[in-house]
Amino acid sequence: xxxxxxTPKHLITATGQRVTLRCSPRSGDLSVYWYQQxxxxxxxxxxxxxxGEERAKGNILERFSAQQFPDLHSELNLSSLELGDSALYFxxxxxxxxxxxxxxxxxxxxxxx
Amino acid sequence: QQQVKQSPxxxxxxxxxxxxxxxxxxxxxxxxxxxYQQFPGKGPALLIAIRPDVSEKKxxxxxxxxxxxxxxxxxxxxDSQPGDSATxxxxxxxxxxxxxxxxxxxxxxxSVIP
Numbered sequence: 001x002x003x004x005x006x007t008p009k010h011l012i013t014a015t016g017q018r019v020t021l022r023c024s025p026r027s028g029d030l031s032v033y034w035y036q037q038x039x040x041x042x043x044x045x046x047x048x049x050x051x052g053e054e055r056a057k058g059n060i061l062e063r064f065s066a067q068q069f070p071d072l073h074s075e076l077n078l079s080s081l082e083l084g085d086s087a088l089y090f091x092x093x094x095x096x097x098x099x100x101x102x103x104x105x106x107x108x109x110x111x112x113x
Numbered sequence: 114q115q116q117v118k119q120s121p122x123x124x125x126x127x128x129x130x131x132x133x134x135x136x137x138x139x140x141x142x143x144x145x146x147x148x149y150q151q152f153p154g155k156g157p158a159l160l161i162a163i164r165p166d167v168s169e170k171k172x173x174x175x176x177x178x179x180x181x182x183x184x185x186x187x188x189x190x191x192d193s194q195p196g197d198s199a200t201x202x203x204x205x206x207x208x209x210x211x212x213x214x215x216x217x218x219x220x221x222x223x224s225v226i227p
Contacts, residue, residue, distance in 0.1 A: 002156065002158065004156075031213070033213075033214060033215075035215075042202075042217055042218075042219045042220060043157070043202060043215075043217040043220075044217075045214045045215060045216070048212050048214055050212075055211060055212050056211070056212035056214050058214060090156050090157070092156075094213055096213060098208070099145045099147075099162065099164070099206075099208055099213070100145070100206065100208055100213025101147070101159060101162070102147075102159070102213065102215060103159065104149075104156035104157045104158065105156050106154075106155060106156050107155075107156050
């Protein structure tokens with residue numbers, strides 16, 4: 001158990017809908033990273049928040065957004081969902097010192113029908 | 114542009130054998146190279162990592178070999194066990210850039226047969 005929690009574990013929704021994925025980092029970690037894992041693209045970095053502020057953006061679609069709250073939990077919002085958004089979404093947390101070792105949560109499996 | 118290339122895509126090894134997974138990177142600014150292990154239905158778990166100032170790092174049965182001039186690094190699993198059957202990802206990041214975002218290889222599915 002990495003200490004990172006994600007909810008929900010599974011999510012099934014229809015095209016055009018909006019969903020929110022939640023992540024709680026390990027105790028003491030200030031950074032939250034979001035990654036998308038799909039069969040064709042592999043694991044791809046989406047976005048990072050550090051202590052409430054956006055720090056880095058990767059291959060994140062404009063339909064996707066995230067935020068980190070004062071208690072350091074983070075939410076990833078996916079809107080106008082398309083079939084191609086079906087994937088596993090992971091968050092990872094890190095202290096962001098030295099090498100910034102990242103510890104991943106169990107993921108949320110999103111299925112868009 | 115795939116910045117971290119991983120091979121092979123899949124690997125079958127006999128119990129007790131050595132599993133070898135290779136990665137090559139393009140961006141010379143990368144300075145932290147972790148390996149993650151992922152079991153079905155689970156998140157990736159940090160296995161072992163190396164920085165380019167050393168050529169080898171060993172932790173138990175797992176060894177990373179690093180060749181800075183060739184921009185390559187590899188994971189060796191000694192005495193492979195059926196419990197090692199999982200997907201392995203190499204990754205790279207730039208640690209001085211303010212973000213430690215990881216760039217991953219495509220993964221290697223390892224099957225260790227008894």
